[in-house]
Amino acid sequence: MNHDAIVVGVGPAGLLAATKIAEAGYNVLVLEEHERVGEPDHCAGLLSSSGLESLGLSLPDDVIQNTVSGARIHAPSGYSIFIERGRHEAFVVDRRRFDSWLAEVAIAKGVTLRTSSRVTQITEPKTGRLSVRTSNQYLESRTVIIAEGVRSVLSKSVGFPVVSRSSRLPAYQYEVESINIEKDLVEMFYGRQLAPGFFAWIIPLDEGKARIGLASRNKSKIRLDSAIRHHPIISKRLENAKITRGMGGIVLVSQPVSRLSSEGIVIVGDAAGMVKATTGGGVVIGGLTAQIAGESVNESLRENDLAKEHLRRYDKRCRALYYRELQTMYMVQKALTSLSDKGLDSVVKDAHDMGLLEIVRREGDMDLQGRVIRRLISNPRTFLLGLRAIRYINPFL
Ligand SMILES: Cc1cc2nc3c(=O)[nH]c(=O)nc-3n(C[C@H](O)[C@H](O)[C@H](O)COP(=O)(O)OP(=O)(O)OC[C@H]3O[C@@H](n4cnc5c(N)ncnc54)[C@H](O)[C@@H]3O)c2cc1C
Incomplete structure (x- = not known):
């Protein structure tokens, strides 16, 4: 035929x-x-509810594992910020x-x-x-x-x-039970030691259940296993956890x-x-x-x-x-990747202290982040944040 x-x-x-x-x-x-x-x-x-709506998709119940309303972003020093938009922002499927x-x-x-x-x-x-x-x-x-x-x-x-080799990051992820997490909050952990080039994540599935993963330039599974044992926050979350499944893949940046x-x-x-x-x-x-x-x-x-x-x-x-x-989004990711841990700490803390998170809360979109990024860039306080962070750019990256 x-x-x-x-x-x-x-x-x-x-x-x-x-x-x-x-x-x-x-x-x-x-x-x-x-x-x-x-x-x-x-x-x-993790799929945004607005993105699914734009695709014209209304998910049946048996596809949805959870809904989340915000994200906690952890800087390498342990300092964290919380971004919430007051409604069910995303589905976990x-x-x-x-x-x-x-x-x-x-x-x-x-x-x-x-x-x-x-x-x-x-x-x-x-x-x-x-x-x-x-x-x-x-x-x-x-x-x-x-x-x-x-x-x-x-x-x-x-x-x-085709997408270049350097834009393909190896990733590894576990599904775990008996983990200490908030059920409606995604967590992202940044750090050059933890996950150079990307970050680690915890995505809640249900009470005590989650996906925990990490992507980075190399050795992602080894880095994830190490984070589960030694990272001050991740190891606490997983203190009594039981791993039920593991899976690898390639994340594109x-x-x-x-x-x-x-x-x-x-x-x-x-x-x-x-x-x-x-x-x-x-x-x-x-x-x-x-x-x-x-x-x-x-x-x-x-x-x-x-x-x-x-x-x-x-x-x-x-x-x-x-x-x-x-x-x-690509340029922002490249800029974050070029920062040392001190630089990442400075960006996360300054974003909070300078009141920039309010703009993200008000105008952020999980899929089309360019608009809010441009809005932030045009804000003089972001210029100051950028100037402070520039000190921490690693010239060899
Ligand atoms: C660890 C990890 C976590 C992620 N988390 C998220 C997330 O939370 N949210 C999100 O939006 N995205 C996430 N992604 C990215 C997401 O998975 C991909 O962007 C998405 O699956 C791409 O869809 P696709 O249809 O292009 O390709 P795929 O979903 O990869 O489908 C391609 C299909 O083509 C088939 N195929 C390949 N070659 C052939 C061939 N020669 N003949 C026949 N069949 C073939 C494959 O078997 C596969 O079924 C994640 C990726 C990884 C690795």
């Missing part, structure tokens, strides 16, 4: 793009290499169930899903169709959406730029890659570097841009012209809507 669109990868980006295309009446096949949707999972599962539910929605809209089907090659069009090779068959399609996640093997094989479309092919989600560099979160922003990819593919299918000039509408729309946000 010939397809209008083949999507490679059954993560949120692939499923949301596929759903958009099926909604327009086109014939879409999603191919996933693993046997089950959503497995193996590696995500912390079980990614296996979230992805399965997205797949059910997609199938109900007409998407065909085939698991245990690894795509090994995409051949560029000769007769106006792309040839997609899986482990056991050849398929043909008018267009292909690559939603393969962080690996970027196929994207690279067909000539797309990147900007979008420089090209998202070519002749008949588009890339979406992590494969396209669509993440918030400040947190590595990619479900909402990857989903929103994947929906734009789906709409752009629909227009090209309708006009029966899948040339790169037409598909470039996807690049242009993402650039216009989100790149400023994503680039601002």
Whole structure:
């Protein structure tokens, strides 16, 4: 059978793009290499309620594990600030169930899903169709959406730029029981010794249950194990805890890659570097841009012209809507990464003392942080904070 669109990868980006295309009446096949949707999972599962609303998703109860209303940010010295916005800011989801539910929605809209089907090659069009090779068959399609996640093997094989090595941070995470935490508060722990290049997190799941994880430039599992034993706050939280599950993954701290479309092919989600560099979160922003990819593919299918000039509408729309946000977040993450522990302490403390947290409380958005960052930058008190922090920039980073 010939397809209008083949999507490679059954993560949120692939499923949301596929759903958009099926909604327009086109014939879409999603191919996933693993046997089950959503497995193996590696995500912390923190999704903003506003982001889910923008995606048009209303989660069923069995996907939601918890709701949180704020975050406590710990500086290396132990000093901490609390950011709360007075309402249920985010959901914690079980990614296996979230992805399965997205797949059910997609199938109900007409998407065909085939698991245990690894795509090994995409051949560029000769007769106006792309040839997609899986482990056991050849398929043909008018267009292909690559939603393969962080690996970027196929994207690279067909000539797309990929997220650089230095923007891929190894991460490790445990699910734990009997932990001492507040049930509606996420915790983030910064420190160059603890997690160089990123941070450690605790995401509450239920009374006494949480995900605790860490991403950094290297040795993330060793660093996490060490934090559980020795970090003054983390070790107390986990004093009597029991680890029930462990999982590894790659967190992206990147900007979008420089090209998202070519002749008949588009890339979406992590494969396209669509993440918030400040947190590595990619479900909402990857989903929103994947929906734009789906709409752009629909227009090209309708006009029966899948040339790169037409598909470039996807690049242009993402650039216009989100790149400023994503680039601002990337720059902030780079600035934080270049600070020593003393610098991080100074930023966290000054942000509190100078009353800047009020701006974050009032105008912050978990997904589109660029606006509040620009608002902070235009504040003279932030200039002072920056001047004080500059002393702690490590010139060798
Ligand atoms: C430890 C950790 C915690 C995270 N926490 C959060 C969080 O709290 N909130 C958040 O928003 N984001 C989080 N993220 C990031 C989030 O997981 C990703 O941004 C998101 O999953 C990207 O979605 P995707 O659809 O692009 O790719 P994925 O979800 O990775 O899906 C890609 C799919 O493609 C399949 N695939 C790959 N190659 C092939 C092939 N050749 N043939 C067939 N199938 C293939 C894979 O098996 C996979 O199922 C976290 C990441 C990590 C590592």
